[in-house]
Amino acid sequence: MLLHCTKKLAAKLPEVSATPLAETSHLGSWHAHLLTIDRRQCVMFCHDESHYVLFQPGLVKTNFADLGRLHRELFLSSLVA
Numbered sequence: 068m069l070l071h072c073t074k075k076l077a078a079k080l081p082e083v084s085a086t087p088l089a090e091t092s093h094l095g096s097w098h099a100h101l102l103t104i105d106r107r108q109c110v111m112f113c114h115d116e117s118h119y120v121l122f123q124p125g126l127v128k129t130n131f132a133d134l135g136r137l138h139r140e141l142f143l144s145s146l147v148a
Contacts, residue, residue, distance in 0.1 A: 069096040070135070076101040076110065079131045094142070099134075112138055121145060 076099055077083045095116060102109045104124070112121040121141050130137060 070112075070138070071096060071098045071115075073100045079108075079128075080134065081132050094139075097138070099138075110134070112141075 072080065072083065079101065095114060098113045098115065100111050100113075102111060107124060108126045109122065109124045110126060112123070113119070121138070123137060123141055126137075
């Protein structure tokens with residue numbers, strides 16, 4: 068999964084590539100944006116081709132290191148529902 072981040076979200080992530088990467092995952096590429104709602108950090112993901120939107124509320128600092136796993140779990144749980 069290739070995740071395109073806004074500058075605001077990229078500042079929170081531990082490793083961000085400055086060079087463009089090639090997509091190799093079956094999940095496709097996604098865009099992500101960091102939002103603050105009621106003093107809680109939330110991330111909104113949008114799939115590049117289908118425009119399917121996922122919303123992950125209430126993230127804390129330790130969650131940003133494992134954002135890829137959180138995204139996959141959120142995506143799978145939305146498909147199950």
